Amino acid sequence: MARISQRIGSIAESATLAVDSKAKALKAAGEDVIGFGAGEPDFPTPEHIVEAAVAACRDPKNHKYSPAGGLPELKAAIAAKTTRDSGYTVAPSQVLVTNGGKQAVEEAFATLLDPGDEVIVPAPYWTTYPEAIHLAGGVTVAVPTTIESGFRVTVEQLEAARTPRTKVLLFVSPSNPTGAVYPPEQVEAIGRWAVEHGVWVLTDEIYEHLVYGNAEFSSMPALVPELADTCVVVNGVAKTYAMTGWRVGWLLGPADVVKAATNLQSHATSNVANVSQVAALAAVTGPLDCVVEMRAAYDRRRKLILSMLNDIPGVRCAEPEGAFYAYPDMSGALGRPLNGRVASDTLELAAIVLEEAKVAFVPGEAFGSPGYGRFSYALADDVMVEGITRVAKLLG
Structure with a gap:
């Protein structure tokens, strides 16, 4: 054995x-x-965030278990921040606070995929995505892009990769590792393709605030509201606020998906560390200076x-x-x-x-x-x- x-x-x-x-x-x-x-x-990490964490350490209520899905005040703040920054409106009940963005990605795929379900993944891709898909029993269908295409995939390429087993499209803009940013019209076109063919979208928005020059961040479910019922958004404080070690991310999606993912997390890790959640609360509600x-x-x-x-x-x-x-x-x-x-x-x-x-x-x-x-x-x-x-x- x-x-x-x-x-x-x-x-x-x-x-x-x-x-x-x-x-x-x-x-x-x-x-x-x-x-x-x-x-x-x-x-x-910015000082006002660190100070919020220091105060949280001294508050006995943060020494105890808290709800597996996240502190209610943080979930509400994440919902408000999402509306503010991307124009996508969700209720606090549609938010799951996770131990970093990686857990959000893994739980999203674990919740959506059955064995043999295919996920279209434009390449180059972050190294964790295929592993999370594999762990969930899914199959990665890579769609290559090149420097000549600006590392952006087209609707025609996505359609060529789609099969009866296609369940999810992974969409990332801004991109790790390439730094590519899709223009709004292309984000919308891809979102409408997904709606037309009943393909779920998992969109990773962790780099939403890090765009330069004339590039513009666009949230797919904000541009294509019809996608909201078949879309999961993952995000976190790590990159925007220099908080990689604090381990706070989140997953946004339809209520049934978030409830199922929360059940999974309740058995896997339970709540994210309360002090880190309080720090994240200070980050998402504080100034962007x-x-x-x-x-x-x-x-x-x-x-x-x-x-x-x-x-x-x-x-x-x-x-x-x-x-x-x-x-x-x-x-x-x-x-x-x-x-x-x-x-x-x-x-x-x-x-x-x-x-x-x-x-x-x-x-x-x-x-x-x-x-x-x-x-x-x-x-x-x-x-x-x-x-x-x-x-x-x-x-x-």
């Missing part, structure tokens, strides 16, 4: 966390490594990393319009000597760059698109410049 179940044994390690972990381990061993792997803001400041810094870094990457021979990078990632095509660097070594794919290239230049990035294979690499620019300007300079020297 196997020691590990097939279901769990078949889960792939998170590539982004693995790269970040390796970079941190090398740093701890004394290596001068610069890591572009983690999708994590380099800013501290801190968010504007962080976004301005990301925008500055975005322009700089784009210019530097496009100056490297064999590398070309589309302009990221959202999130905090650059996703260059690095295929031109393959098959040629790099300090006497040759990479045949971006997995090997990432290993060579880490060993020779002491720079860590996540290869495109992790996101379903070999030949590319993900570089987070959520790190200090001088560190980012030094890291890309090292890569340029190695590949130049």
Whole structure:
């Protein structure tokens, strides 16, 4: 009898966390490594949020269990924040507070999918999505996009991928890993396609506030109200408010889906830590000044990393319009000597760059698109410049 179940044994390690972990381990061993792997803001959590958490620690009511689906006041605040920021109106009863965005994604798929149900997933995709689909018994149907298409999928591609087993479309804008942002008219067209064919949509809006230039965030159920009964939205405080370690996300959807997902969470983890929920309450009800400041810094870094990457021979990078990632095509660097070594794919290239230049990035294979690499620019300007300079020297 196997020691590990097939279901769990078949889960792939998170590539982004693995790269970040390796970079941190090398740093701890004394290596001068610069890591572009983690999708994590380099800013501290804003002070007013931290102070709310400090006060919550001293309040005995937060030392006890609370409702599995979230503090009532936080659910109401998330509903209000959703109306404010995206124009999508939900009731507090349609909100489930989760242990980070990852739990929201996993519980959404677990609630919606039966074995064999297919999920259309535009690629490149965040590494966790296929694993969550697989754990729920679903089947990932990847639809490739390229730098030439702006990493945006078309309705025609979605229709070509649709089968009688299609249950859900995963839609992400702004995108991790590419930084692509869909214009409102394309978001609406995709939403109307989903309604026409009875396809559920799971839309991840975690980067809603991180858009730049002329790009515009659009919430699909706000643009297509008819979709509301077959749409689940996942979101959280991690990226917007520099709160990755606080572990607060949420799931919004039809009342029956949210109730079922809440039942699941009641047995899996019960309530999210109360102190973190109070901190999240301060975040979503507080001013957005801190968010504007962080976004301005990301925008500055975005322009700089784009210019530097496009100056490297064999590398070309589309302009990221959202999130905090650059996703260059690095295929031109393959098959040629790099300090006497040759990479045949971006997995090997990432290993060579880490060993020779002491720079860590996540290869495109992790996101379903070999030949590319993900570089987070959520790190200090001088560190980012030094890291890309090292890569340029190695590949130049």
